[in-house]
Amino acid sequence: MKKTLVALAASLAMSAAFAQSSAPAAASAAAPASAPGAQREAHVEQRITELHSALKITPQQEDQWSKFADIMRENARTMGDLYRQRVAQRNTMSALDDMKQYGQITQANADGTKRLVDAFEPLYASLSPEQKKLADANFRQGGREHGHRERRHPRAAAPDAASVTKP
Template sequence: MKKTLAALAATLAMSAAFAQSSAPAAASAPGATVATAASAPAATHREARVEDRINELHSALKITPQQEDQWSKFADIMRENAHTMGELYRQRVAQRNTMSALDDMKQYQQITQANAEGTKRLVDAFEPLYASLSPEQKKLADTNFREGGREHGHRRHRAPRAAAPEGASVTKP
């Protein structure tokens, strides 16, 4: 079960990060207003992708009415994590032309920490849901998370660099 939860956490963390990965790069001109204006449609698109993934998982796992309360808690954390990561990436894009190397590293640390905390929250919410699943549902969950939703275009186990907006370096020495 620990192996399954670890795979789940990694997959969901990357799903949430992938859901937030399309934050647009701001235009070359400095100023947060350009990044903020450009990110509004992208934010709506990201929210839709998160909802699509939540609906996809709900259907794939065949969540029953008795499991809805635990499912809702889990889905809400997916949404919260996606929102948090989106905000952090928007800040990164808006500030990228004015950040010092130290600021860049600090912001990278903040993103990494938020991702780790979000993953822990996902695992904590998923554990009681997983325990409530029937053996058939557990097999569906195990398969779905092992495969990482590849059949639906989701990336599996991507490095943070792939989840960052274009032009926002998150690779550190």
């Protein structure tokens, strides 16, 4: 069970490091600030821009970069939609519905992370040794230098700091 929680926390942290959730800035600007996921959605374009600059993406790498950034946007939209749906239905859901919906969110996060990794692999392969060092450092930090924090589901048991190890 502890390994599952650690894996889930690591997956959520990695997902947050890559994307910071949904929709382009223009779409999120139309959403009220209190809308679920709106804050995360507002950060996706900023994170894409920050990563593009930090990794020093070259014109030759733009095609692979675009594929990766598009997956970030898709994942962000999907997760934002699921969280909005969850909040909209929270007062009418049964405990079983709540658990099923959380399962959908968890599965969507896992599927999105797989798509993101699949898009990142060819991009990473195209990076120079210097760029790979930059990517390694950036993702190892989990985006914390950009104000991004690891997010946990509020109902998930938070493992103690000693039990969370990096792979």
